[in-house]
Amino acid sequence: DAGVIQSPRHEVTEMGQEVTLRCKPISGHDYLFWYRQTMMRGLELLIYFNNNVPIDDSGMPEDRFSAKMPNASFSTLKIQPSEPRDSAVYFCASSSRTGAEETQYFGPGTRLLVL
């Protein structure tokens, strides 16, 4: 079975540009999570969805960040305008509530560099 798929794997952009990160969760999973990993702050949850509905976006750093999940198999995380401090690895993860442990399975991540 395919795992969580993220694209692009690497993104380099200039400050002020819009950046869109994409995620396809594992089929049948009804939870989707977006995380950011930096050296300074470690792994932080930005937002998560249940059945395509945003449940908790308290980790979204500011209005420049937005996330959508138009259907069960696709989600986007958008940064507009991007800033150098947004440089990080962004992970998408998914899980199923049917599993007793509801383990979150991570995608390979998108390494973002904003110059």
Add this chain to the structure above:
Amino acid sequence: AQKITQTQPGMFVQEKEAVTLDCTYDTSDPSYGLFWYKQPSSGEMIFLIYQGSYDQQNATEGRYSLNFQKARKSANLVISASQLGDSAMYFCAMRDMEYGNKLVFGAGTILRVKS
């Protein structure tokens, strides 16, 4: 107080020996789950093992086992017969009802296996 504490920033272990990575947690919720993830230098987050708070036995998955001491609120990861491929960053994480379905991660421990 931090919810997840990993006190070892880095560790060395000789190939074929066992190693224990420490993790302590803080929660007042009687129902919670504890997870360990591995992040090799390639960057992906790999799920290793899960322990539920009501599980009577310590979790095991191949060479990985979790030394769960509930009264001490510790969930140490034991890797037996270390291999060079075990060199990576290891994260302990917890999910409890206070935080809904979110995972809270520790700062991580870098493990280096020496030949």
